[in-house]
Amino acid sequence: QSALTQPPSVSGSPGQSVTLSCTGSSRDIGAHKYVSWYQQYPGAAPKLLLSEVSNRPSGVPDRFSGSKSGNTASLTISGLQPEDEADYYCCASIGDTSLVFGGGTKLTVL
């Protein structure tokens, strides 16, 4: 199964909004609501930001939001802050037996 497609890098200035995309196919993202997003700092384990497209776990700021249209999911970060500089990964279910990640997007806060 091919990885989901994410732009390698995105940048924005503090206070701005940025949107990170994650493109799959009708077999994964387009088939259901099971898309999740993760934030990872260098040398650290990933952290769940959103599950089922747009559900935020307790403790994740509401600056992070998610959406999906067709085969593409999106993560929007509003009011960009310096600490948002990290790598971001999307992940989707494939049927009932596997999962696939995107290649990751490095977010730079200018």
Next chain:
Amino acid sequence: DVQLMQSGGGMVQRGGSLRLSCEVSGLELRTVTMNWVRQAPGKGLEWIAHISTPTPFTYYAASVEGRFTVSRDNAKNSVFLQMDNLKNEDTAVYYCARGGLTTVGYYWGQGSLVTVSS
């Protein structure tokens, strides 16, 4: 608090074996499904294995199918990843994660570095 504590990483020769452990605290392992995810140096995340509950059905990525085995010991609140016939391309940081086949990881271990040498 839920915590996942990993152990068992290290260096191994190509063709060798290694077993990773992941001890869960703060919840009863028998009630949750678990995943293993890896990250090669400088690369992205790759899901590699899942084990369900209560029946321990297992699922694997094609890249490790037939070589890796995931298991669980609910009495020890631990999940294991037995890695056999290791290849150079298996060199990575391995993470255990509390999650299912819809959301890969609600909670994550700290990671275990596995280095396969020629």
